[in-house]
Amino acid sequence: MKPAESETPAPADAEERRRIAPVICYSTGGLAAPDLASYRAAREGWETLDRVVVPPRDARCFEVPAGCFFRIVSVEGPQVGDLNLWAAGDPAERFFSGKTRALHGTHLSTGDRLWSCLPYLRPMATITQDTLDWYGFDEWGGSVHDVIGTRCDPYTNRLLSGSDYHHCCHSNLTRALAGHLGVPLAEAEPLVHDVLNVFMCTGFTRDTGQYFMKASPVRPGDFLEFFAEIDLLGGLSACPGGDCSAEHSSDAAACYPLLVEIYRPKAPPTGWTPPARNAYSRTHGT
Numbered sequence: 001m002k003p004a005e006s007e008t009p010a011p012a013d014a015e016e017r018r019r020i021a022p023v024i025c026y027s028t029g030g031l032a033a034p035d036l037a038s039y040r041a042a043r044e045g046w047e048t049l050d051r052v053v054v055p056p057r058d059a060r061c062f063e064v065p066a067g068c069f070f071r072i073v074s075v076e077g078p079q080v081g082d083l084n085l086w087a088a089g090d091p092a093e094r095f096f097s098g099k100t101r102a103l104h105g106t107h108l109s110t111g112d113r114l115w116s117c118l119p120y121l122r123p124m125a126t127i128t129q130d131t132l133d134w135y136g137f138d139e140w141g142g143s144v145h146d147v148i149g150t151r152c153d154p155y156t157n158r159l160l161s162g163s164d165y166h167h168c169c170h171s172n173l174t175r176a177l178a179g180h181l182g183v184p185l186a187e188a189e190p191l192v193h194d195v196l197n198v199f200m201c202t203g204f205t206r207d208t209g210q211y212f213m214k215a216s217p218v219r220p221g222d223f224l225e226f227f228a229e230i231d232l233l234g235g236l237s238a239c240p241g242g243d244c245s246a247e248h249s250s251d252a253a254a255c256y257p258l259l260v261e262i263y264r265p266k267a268p269p270t271g272w273t274p275p276a277r278n279a280y281s282r283t284h285g286t
Helices: 014-018 036-041 097-104 154-161 169-181 185-191
Strands: 047-054 059-064 069-074 081-087 090-094 113-115 123-130 143-146 196-204 211-214 223-228 232-238 258-264
Touching: 036 123, 047 059, 047 232, 059 069, 059 169, 059 258, 069 196, 069 232, 081 123, 081 169, 097 113, 154 169, 169 185, 169 232, 232 258
Parallel strands: none
Antiparallel strands: 047 258, 059 232, 069 223, 069 258, 081 090, 081 196, 081 232, 113 123, 123 223, 143 196, 196 211
């Protein structure tokens, strides 16, 4: 743990150093903005392809063809979910939460994209509607749909509590993916990755910089909607922490199911084509 007080005396120019203005790491001005109007127009007359119920403290996988939409919906009570995405047919290409965070910020909402890992680095899905966009950032710096947390997992739980818990989101997603792919748990587990924490309200404390969670503002009827830019295999865990107001690996929290709705539009958005893999050529460098 960090010491409560610094052990190193501040230099004479300490305040001058602190006053240096920050610079955004990644300028995204060169990224083409998604045409949200075109995406939304494509929803007119869409048909339901599938509805997948994710039970409390469990996970399910689902498939979304490129050019289709999917929604994660709160249906019974305040519940957060951990989302994984893989390229259908090639789970080596998976959601890259760290790069998504670097490009769009700590919390995602309408117009942000979920990017895949290296060497692919292309948009996997675009957020087209968020019924919790009104929340913004609260007085503690908390907001919803974060890409800063990893996922609750049994290894950290063992490290901190000395006990084994088998319904962490990591475990849930591993079992769901193994069952969907028909592979052993040991083969599926390395494919489970850092998540988009759907509906979860989180931030960093201003004094110690620690990751915090608080009661999610989600209520039945709220949803987060995505457009699939490529053929997707998704995995969603209904977190054992419920609304994450107290714990995130617990059988004591009130937990509720989540619903995944998948829709096929009559026609793709105007001008849309599936994104190609990143064009960087490894023969030029690494």
